[in-house]
Amino acid sequence: MSKTPQINAIKGMNDILPPESARWEWLEDVVRRVMAAHAYRNVRTPIMELTQLYTRGLGEVTDIVEKEMYAFEDRADQHGKADHLALRPEGTAGLVRAVAEHNLLYDGGKRLFYMGPMFRRERPQRGRYRQFHQVGAEALGFGGPEVDAELILLAVALWRELGINNWRLELNSLGQPDERREHRAALIAYFEAHAGQLDEDAKRRLHSNPLRILDTKNPAMQALAEGAPKLIDHLGDKSRAHFAAVQAILAANGVEWRINPRLVRGLDYYNLTVFEFITDSLGAQGTICGGGRYDYLIEQIGGKPAPAVGWALGVERVLELLKEEGVHTLDPVPDAYAVIPDAAALPQVMRCLHQLRSLGVAVQMHAASGQGGEGMGSMKSQFKRADASGARFALIFGADELAEGQVTVKALRDGAGAQTRQSLAEPALWADILKGTP
Ligand code: ATP
Ligand code: MG
Numbered sequence: 001m002s003k004t005p006q007i008n009a010i011k012g013m014n015d016i017l018p019p020e021s022a023r024w025e026w027l028e029d030v031v032r033r034v035m036a037a038h039a040y041r042n043v044r045t046p047i048m049e050l051t052q053l054y055t056r057g058l059g060e061v062t063d064i065v066e067k068e069m070y071a072f073e074d075r076a077d078q079h080g081k082a083d084h085l086a087l088r089p090e091g092t093a094g095l096v097r098a099v100a101e102h103n104l105l106y107d108g109g110k111r112l113f114y115m116g117p118m119f120r121r122e123r124p125q126r127g128r129y130r131q132f133h134q135v136g137a138e139a140l141g142f143g144g145p146e147v148d149a150e151l152i153l154l155a156v157a158l159w160r161e162l163g164i165n166n167w168r169l170e171l172n173s174l175g176q177p178d179e180r181r182e183h184r185a186a187l188i189a190y191f192e193a194h195a196g197q198l199d200e201d202a203k204r205r206l207h208s209n210p211l212r213i214l215d216t217k218n219p220a221m222q223a224l225a226e227g228a229p230k231l232i233d234h235l236g237d238k239s240r241a242h243f244a245a246v247q248a249i250l251a252a253n254g255v256e257w258r259i260n261p262r263l264v265r266g267l268d269y270y271n272l273t274v275f276e277f278i279t280d281s282l283g284a285q286g287t288i289c290g291g292g293r294y295d296y297l298i299e300q301i302g303g304k305p306a307p308a309v310g311w312a313l314g315v316e317r318v319l320e321l322l323k324e325e326g327v328h329t330l331d332p333v334p335d336a337y338a339v340i341p342d343a344a345a346l347p348q349v350m351r352c353l354h355q356l357r358s359l360g361v362a363v364q365m366h367a368a369s370g371q372g373g374e375g376m377g378s379m380k381s382q383f384k385r386a387d388a389s390g391a392r393f394a395l396i397f398g399a400d401e402l403a404e405g406q407v408t409v410k411a412l413r414d415g416a417g418a419q420t421r422q423s424l425a426e427p428a429l430w431a432d433i434l435k436g437t438p
Contacts, residue, residue: 100303
């Protein structure tokens with residue numbers, strides 16, 4: 001017998017199912033709370049943008065643009081013109097586009113955050129997926145070091161609220177474009193002098209983007225990169241003062257960091273402060289959050305120049321880390337499970353459940369498996385489902401109860417077995433018992 005072949009999800013793109021999805025919802029709630037405490041407001045931009053937003057914004061010679069983007073040509077319109085579109089590989093470019101397009105900075109700086117899926121055609125492995133999720137925080141229109149520090153402290157607050165302790169902070173300053181040009185010349189001279197030791201990626205980047213060679217993940221290149229001229233030694237007084245001010249605020253807040261002169265980040269848009277939060281608990285994919293200042297991005301994509309700083313964290317990696325650290329989150333369970341011996345009672349029962357729900361009680365109703373018409377199932381099997389649901393109470397809508405306009409409320413957990421009769425006419429009188437609120 002031939003069977004229709006099953007269709008599965010795309011490699012590297014995951015379904016997020018219960019009970020795991022409850023951890024996601026919990027994390028999202030914590031994020032919303034922490035963002036609100038820092039007065040960051042939510043922004044939602046489209047998942048697709050014109051490809052040129054990313055080629056211009058992220059830099060042509062970044063990993064993302066060179067090989068990781070899901071980009072394609074859209075169907076042509078009636079004039080034969082087709083747009084080049086891309087699934088967003090990150091959130092900053094789209095957010096900045098939206099800020100510029102809607103002139104959001106007209107009355108001063110804005111603090112914004114987003115969360116949602118991003119897409120990169122990378123080799124799937126633990127902590128690295130093709131559809132993954134980011135939470136990002138961005139402050140636009142502020143040029144001072146205090147906002148760099150605010151954003152770092154915002155991430156620290158988030159780790160604390162999530163219960164994540166195993167992280168370290170690495171900082172660097174990439175200075176300003178003129179300081180980078182000077183360093184770039186020194187860097188090219190250094191790598192040219194060691195041309196024999198360069199791998200393919202490095203050779204390709206030598207004249208297009210030599211700074212990125214410092215970010216190499218090739219172990220054979222580490223020593224060479226380690227010995228390269230450091231950008232931090234090429235910074236002028238202003239850049240140094242900015243960096244020092246960020247560090248002074250972190251120190252006053254008891255936050256520890258390490259300066260990593262090789263931290264350059266994967267995208268081209270950064271200047272001055274860059275940072276990463278890294279953990280040792282996740283193996284090779286240890287960066288849980290990264291960001292920095294990007295004062296020139298807005299004008300690069302055609303907006304009015306304005307300074308900006310932000311970060312993005314990887315939700316999958318943070319959730320994995322929570323698991324490693326043994327942080328437990330509660331799986332949501334209904335307050336009550338409705339046991340319904342006879343299907344004939346369903347209209348009346350469902351009216352009561354509807355009322356209970358509007359009073360804030362979470363109720364799961366027993367429903368017959370299969371096509372229906374075979375009855376509701378035995379009391380034994382219904383109680384088995386009630387137990388499995390995790391509910392603290394069973395509501396028993398038996399014929400005896402209904403005849404008296406009542407329902408039996410039976411405790412399934414604390415004080416299991418204890419039961420009372422309650423009035424169907426007045427659920428408001430006993431809803432609080434089910435919610436566990438006195
Ligand atoms: P990596 O060096 O690990 O490739 P990145 O520098 O490309 O990271 P960013 O673009 O700065 O990462 O994205 C911010 C965060 O998003 C990362 O620190 C990481 O936690 C997460 N992230 C990035 N790419 C992926 C991916 N393919 N799958 C899961 N999480 C990711
Ligand atoms: Mg990457």
